[in-house]
Amino acid sequence: MNRTDESTAAGAPALDYRSETYRDAYSRINAIVLEGEREACANYLALAELLPDHADALKKLSAMENRHFKGFQSCARNLEVTPDDEFARRYFAGLDANFQRAAASGDIAACMVIQALIIECFAIAAYNIYIPVADPFARRVTEGVVKDEYTHLNFGQQWLKDHFEAVRPGIEQANAQNLPIVWRMLGEVEDDAATLQMDKEAIVEDFLIQYGEALSDIGFTTRDVMKMSARGLAA
Ligand code: Y39
Ligand code: FE
Ligand code: FE
Ligand code: FE
Numbered sequence: 001m002n003r004t005d006e007s008t009a010a011g012a013p014a015l016d017y018r019s020e021t022y023r024d025a026y027s028r029i030n031a032i033v034l035e036g037e038r039e040a041c042a043n044y045l046a047l048a049e050l051l052p053d054h055a056d057a058l059k060k061l062s063a064m065e066n067r068h069f070k071g072f073q074s075c076a077r078n079l080e081v082t083p084d085d086e087f088a089r090r091y092f093a094g095l096d097a098n099f100q101r102a103a104a105s106g107d108i109a110a111c112m113v114i115q116a117l118i119i120e121c122f123a124i125a126a127y128n129i130y131i132p133v134a135d136p137f138a139r140r141v142t143e144g145v146v147k148d149e150y151t152h153l154n155f156g157q158q159w160l161k162d163h164f165e166a167v168r169p170g171i172e173q174a175n176a177q178n179l180p181i182v183w184r185m186l187g188e189v190e191d192d193a194a195t196l197q198m199d200k201e202a203i204v205e206d207f208l209i210q211y212g213e214a215l216s217d218i219g220f221t222t223r224d225v226m227k228m229s230a231r232g233l234a235a
Helices: 020-050 052-078 085-104 108-133 136-162 164-188 190-195 200-218 222-229
Strands: none
Touching (some): 020 052, 020 085, 020 108, 020 190, 052 136, 085 164, 108 136, 108 164, 108 200, 136 164, 136 200, 164 190, 164 200, 190 200, 200 222
16 A cells, blocks of 8 residues: 555545545535435424424424534535535435325324434434544534434434334334335445545444344344345345
8 A cells, every 4th residue: 555644544545625526525415414404404393293292302303403404504615615405305305205205194103214213323324434534624513413313313213112012013114115215325425425535334334233223222123123224225
């Protein structure tokens, strides 16, 4: 390996956060994050409507997502990047349509699986892998955000656990329908993520740890967790 003193401990070349290449990839990854945060903000408000008993807590989660959105907007401004919102809307269209359909039919379990389990685990995995390679400004922002995302995951996890017997088939169905979409989404931005020195396999691994821990806490057996996590993984 031809390492210079500008390379990192792992041997990867030093990132030039200001380069055209980095900022071009960032215009898509940051836009995805912004679209995700925007939708998460709306999704928790939709859940507040569906769960009046938890409305106050859910509105607080929604407000946190709105702060995340603003934080990541400042990360783009800091690097003078214009997020590719068009790309991001298309990117999230499948998951968003499934959430909207579930919300419209009052399927709270599916809403919880899509937003609070799958999307939150996706966020946690992506942010954990991003933090060590982020520019110093974005690193501070993301460190604050990822703590909140664990709170969001825990909220959905607790609700699904409290209703496990009733919602078990709904969780399995929502998992089967939405997990393959997430694996596809990850594949779609693999190259842009690599430009940011975010390794796809590392994101998958972190996702599987968070998601598996959540499912087993909710009440699934190890065998269930394995089956459910593998849905669409190799596709
Ligand atoms: O709960 C939340 O805040 C989640 C909406 C945010 C998800 C952000 C998705 C990030 C995907 C980045 C992909 C990098 C490879
Ligand atoms: Fe968030
Ligand atoms: Fe969140
Ligand atoms: Fe946990």
